[in-house]
Amino acid sequence: MIERVKGTRDFLPEDMAKRRWVFEKIREVFEAYGFKEILTPVMEYTKLFQLRSGEEVVKQLYAFKDKGGRDVSLRPDMTSSVARLYVNSFQMAPKPIKWYYIANMFRYEEPQSGRYREFWQAGVELIGSDKVEADAEVIALFVESYLSTGLRDFTVNIGDRILLDEFAGMLGVSDDIGLMRIIDKRDKLSQEEFINLLKEFGLGESEIEKVLELVEIKGRPDNVLPLAEELFKSKKAKEEISKLYKLTDLLEWYGVKDWIRIDLGIARGFDYYTSIVFEAISPNELGIGSIGGGGRYDNLIEIFGGKPTPATGFAIGIERLLPILEWKGLIPKPQTGPEVFVIPLKDMEKVAINIAVKLRREKIKTDIELSGRKLGKALDYANRVGAKLVIIVGKRDVERGVVTIRDMESGEQYNVSLNEIVDKVKNLLKR
């Protein structure tokens, strides 16, 4: 037997109904915020992604040679393709450019809970503004996207790469990424383990003190931004902190400040982020961490051969969000069965088809008995697949100009004349 390719999944009708529900909620908000949908090819030249050297995703590329000998890779995220598209054709377009996408991504990793080799992201990119107003717009949309799915129990935690760099500088640490990795782990460790790790990294007493101070800068903006002002002395850091003040002020006016937390320990894995970074967390017992993330990447477009252009964006991981929504019971149970099931009895096939077509033209989900089951079995089947109504088309009725409509839930039956079927069905379906 041929198995599925590792880390990929088949989506069945019920899965698709749930996924579509979530995508539609998110899409509506993206559109309301004035973002326009794009889609780029699922593969790019491998060297496009390799421009982001040093990043983990480059090691995880789903890469291969095509028949023409081209080195190509399936996209590990959308940002590279969007930046390429921008550099190719949109450098002269009016700014900012606001694009969104809902698409599948591929990373060659070992699958585990909440992680697949093919996964889907819904995300946005806002290109051409370095203003904190752009960050606010994007982060507000990020929050609103989750809210649109009915999720309330989550936070969007905001960090800042510039402050982390400044911090590493303050400590005289050259391996700032190494330091960030350790800082990133602090929640999984005890205070003691965390300190030991920092010692192993080569920090002295006073530096460790500072790190502990930094990781305390975590909570509601109003509470923790003053702490950041105390910790950081440099002009560059002060400027960045005032940006964070402005950002949270704007987010209050967007009406989403309740979900915002500052957490200066956030690094995020992508090296292309340059200043404000953020991720969404929703507490759960499913072992799912971040349910989405993003940030500002002001030099990626230049790396891809464009004029230096600031940009910011985020991606929501559907494989992370969906289980949480299901776990919280926020996804409406999809209706998988037909609304109406038409059963023709002996010699009544043509009349039945005629009825089914009329209902289908009204966009009523209608199935018709196709395998010649007898009435008893056909009703059995209708019941199994969850049909709401059954229309029995029998000679005896039709000769009197009627059919029998049976409500499968209540068991009630109605004799309905042939030209009133559509109305009666709509009525019974409460449409």
Next chain:
RNA sequence: GCCGGGGUGGUGUAGCCUGGUUAGCACAGGGGACUGUGGAUCCCCUGGCCCGGGUUCAAAUCCCGGCCCCGGCCCCA
């Protein structure tokens, strides 16, 4: 990439440790009892040991490799 645990009809499982009946059961699916009324009963049928190699008189069972699934590390969505 590394480390654990797994893989028996469509689904859920028994059998595996300790090799030896025709691989058992339940549900689902198809047909019939039943030529116009289901969620009930009875009967019949379809259909399986992930793939390949090895050990053996004999492999679902033991060994090796591959594929896939579940979970952890790393990393991330």
